[in-house]
Amino acid sequence: MEHLLSARARGARSSVIRELLRLTEQPGVLSLAGGLPAPELFPTERVRAAFETVLGARALQYAATEGAVELRAIAARRFPACTVDEVLVTTGSQQALDLIARCLLDPGDAVVVESPSYLGALQAFSAAGGRCVGIPGDADGLRVDVLADHLAAGLRPKLAYVVTDFANPSGATLSTERRRALATLSDRYGFVIVEDDPYGELRWAGRRPAPLRDMGSQVVSLGSASKVLVPGLRVGWMAAPSWLMGPLVRTKQAADLHTSTLSQLLVAELLRDDAAQRRHLERLRAEYGTRAAALHAVLPAGLVAERPDGGMFLWAHGEGIDTTALLPRAVDVGVAFVPGSAFFPQPDAASGEWMRLSYATLTVEGLAEAARRLGAAMEATPAGVG
Amino acid sequence: MEHLLSARARGARSSVIRELLRLTEQPGVLSLAGGLPAPELFPTERVRAAFETVLGARALQYAATEGAVELRAIAARRFPACTVDEVLVTTGSQQALDLIARCLLDPGDAVVVESPSYLGALQAFSAAGGRCVGIPGDADGLRVDVLADHLAAGLRPKLAYVVTDFANPSGATLSTERRRALATLSDRYGFVIVEDDPYGELRWAGRRPAPLRDMGSQVVSLGSASKVLVPGLRVGWMAAPSWLMGPLVRTKQAADLHTSTLSQLLVAELLRDDAAQRRHLERLRAEYGTRAAALHAVLPAGLVAERPDGGMFLWAHGEGIDTTALLPRAVDVGVAFVPGSAFFPQPDAASGEWMRLSYATLTVEGLAEAARRLGAAMEATPAGVG
Numbered sequence: 001m002e003h004l005l006s007a008r009a010r011g012a013r014s015s016v017i018r019e020l021l022r023l024t025e026q027p028g029v030l031s032l033a034g035g036l037p038a039p040e041l042f043p044t045e046r047v048r049a050a051f052e053t054v055l056g057a058r059a060l061q062y063a064a065t066e067g068a069v070e071l072r073a074i075a076a077r078r079f080p081a082c083t084v085d086e087v088l089v090t091t092g093s094q095q096a097l098d099l100i101a102r103c104l105l106d107p108g109d110a111v112v113v114e115s116p117s118y119l120g121a122l123q124a125f126s127a128a129g130g131r132c133v134g135i136p137g138d139a140d141g142l143r144v145d146v147l148a149d150h151l152a153a154g155l156r157p158k159l160a161y162v163v164t165d166f167a168n169p170s171g172a173t174l175s176t177e178r179r180r181a182l183a184t185l186s187d188r189y190g191f192v193i194v195e196d197d198p199y200g201e202l203r204w205a206g207r208r209p210a211p212l213r214d215m216g217s218q219v220v221s222l223g224s225a226s227k228v229l230v231p232g233l234r235v236g237w238m239a240a241p242s243w244l245m246g247p248l249v250r251t252k253q254a255a256d257l258h259t260s261t262l263s264q265l266l267v268a269e270l271l272r273d274d275a276a277q278r279r280h281l282e283r284l285r286a287e288y289g290t291r292a293a294a295l296h297a298v299l300p301a302g303l304v305a306e307r308p309d310g311g312m313f314l315w316a317h318g319e320g321i322d323t324t325a326l327l328p329r330a331v332d333v334g335v336a337f338v339p340g341s342a343f344f345p346q347p348d349a350a351s352g353e354w355m356r357l358s359y360a361t362l363t364v365e366g367l368a369e370a371a372r373r374l375g376a377a378m379e380a381t382p383a384g385v386g
Numbered sequence: 387m388e389h390l391l392s393a394r395a396r397g398a399r400s401s402v403i404r405e406l407l408r409l410t411e412q413p414g415v416l417s418l419a420g421g422l423p424a425p426e427l428f429p430t431e432r433v434r435a436a437f438e439t440v441l442g443a444r445a446l447q448y449a450a451t452e453g454a455v456e457l458r459a460i461a462a463r464r465f466p467a468c469t470v471d472e473v474l475v476t477t478g479s480q481q482a483l484d485l486i487a488r489c490l491l492d493p494g495d496a497v498v499v500e501s502p503s504y505l506g507a508l509q510a511f512s513a514a515g516g517r518c519v520g521i522p523g524d525a526d527g528l529r530v531d532v533l534a535d536h537l538a539a540g541l542r543p544k545l546a547y548v549v550t551d552f553a554n555p556s557g558a559t560l561s562t563e564r565r566r567a568l569a570t571l572s573d574r575y576g577f578v579i580v581e582d583d584p585y586g587e588l589r590w591a592g593r594r595p596a597p598l599r600d601m602g603s604q605v606v607s608l609g610s611a612s613k614v615l616v617p618g619l620r621v622g623w624m625a626a627p628s629w630l631m632g633p634l635v636r637t638k639q640a641a642d643l644h645t646s647t648l649s650q651l652l653v654a655e656l657l658r659d660d661a662a663q664r665r666h667l668e669r670l671r672a673e674y675g676t677r678a679a680a681l682h683a684v685l686p687a688g689l690v691a692e693r694p695d696g697g698m699f700l701w702a703h704g705e706g707i708d709t710t711a712l713l714p715r716a717v718d719v720g721v722a723f724v725p726g727s728a729f730f731p732q733p734d735a736a737s738g739e740w741m742r743l744s745y746a747t748l749t750v751e752g753l754a755e756a757a758r759r760l761g762a763a764m765e766a767t768p769a770g771v772g
Contacts, residue, residue: 055434
């Protein structure tokens, strides 16, 4: 009956990486592969207290598609010059990407993404028929100068997607200068910028650049509870230009009516307490900073990565290493990571030399042992063969 | 910047009804318009106990797209001959409709719906580019004989959508004979049947027919916690043929990664306790049955409706009444309903004579007063004018 499938369903990539990652779920494997936050740092007791506060008929009843007004108000305050009317609550930031894709993309429309980029964004854009155009990035994020060349040569994207701070997977933060340049291009060529920033509050060194939102007129800003509170409630939010809000709300109404009311009220209650949330963020930063430094210090010979100032990932390069071929051997010796090719819209041989290492869920001791195993797998694997 | 919108976003109906229904939110209006369950019957204390049981890192962490295994197992047991592998947990049944639409429909593909049908289904099918073909229904549900004529004349739908028990808005239950006939047509002509059954357990009289699932080979069955527990957690589930599961899971992954883990574990914990859930359903049936009978007994002269054996709605017909024109006058005297034309894929003059009356959220006294006000509005409105 597969002939009944829509063109978009037939086109959906049956992710090779997803299959590979099933390997990593074997017992005894130390995983550097996940994008999960550390569960032992979840504010479980605060969630319990928030539940006692919000439990009641409203938390269990249908609600407006736009989202609970108190959560929208909190989200609006987190963005510069943002009103409650510009905020839509989403079922995680993944839904924000899906809604944006469905509202803006017709089949074949170009979407600018950093190469490498967040896999879930590539999936959402592709599912809507978008054509992801990868623009290289470096330590300061998307190479906006390269994008400018493409635009001058005739590229006309509907939108450009950037993870602004500690990007997944590269760990790079888009510099202030490049943010300004990107906003200028957006206004000149008439495309929407989607700035996704789940990791910006997880900064333990350096200074957080200003958001893109007040630099350009067509910016959609995404926020999420997943990395700064808990991901399992599936709560995110977006601030969008007013002409886009109506279509986004109507699309969300057809997609899931609204985000879990209980989840929304819990997140609003948790974020309402500024002091407690600040303490929680300080704890996350301290712990993730320690783990990042620990992993960086013990990286096996042959792997090179920037030492991060925040976020959850090391993006490591191994000259001459085929990381996709390395993964099964790594799992054999009890360690897992995500091969770099997963993150490139147009993978090539060079993209296969990268790997994403998450330090968020292992202890310092676990990270040392994981790095030791990774080194052993690399030694057992001749460079350039696989 | 509206020129950036996708064709599907430009085509999304800016629901006139939605705007009309904002009227009904005025204070002092007794609403027969909502599709909301009665909040005073929510099992709030059971939710509190379930929360204490499930709270922990797992309930707050990312989870598999397919859903929590214990909820999938419970859902599988609710369908005949269903394995856990065939079940996908969804963010409410609305998401199930959206995922099915995106996996099966290319622009212009025909979808058979009962006329009238659930508005959210029409929205999901239209958003995916589907062309809803309305087939009339009667007290036994979809006129499968009329569908057979259309199929014989060349109609080739990708799917047929039915709310099998106490349909929204008609209240009709599809007879066993028609279920068999529909399943036979599905297998002969090669289309998928989507059987949506959020109300089947809310039956206080008569006998529940067997589900379509074991009558045909290409049936997708939907279930939901919204009407039998609480809607605000946004938890539903679907059982699909195996060839459709992969595309559904991949589409859901791009749509929202997974449904709220906490919501899923709460619903699994609540449904796990068979005895408590049976008592809860008995209470819902008794209360809704009482309210249905009370409203039916006091319907204003000029309105005719079947007395329901279950569900949440009276579907009332007023010969010569334009219910869309009546609504603002009804709101003026403090009562609201949903005009029938909202539910018809191709509304005509006759569809404008219907209205949907929900008896779920008002007390018996409230229903009597609402009916009195509705009668007053009708008396003040000359038939056939508006």
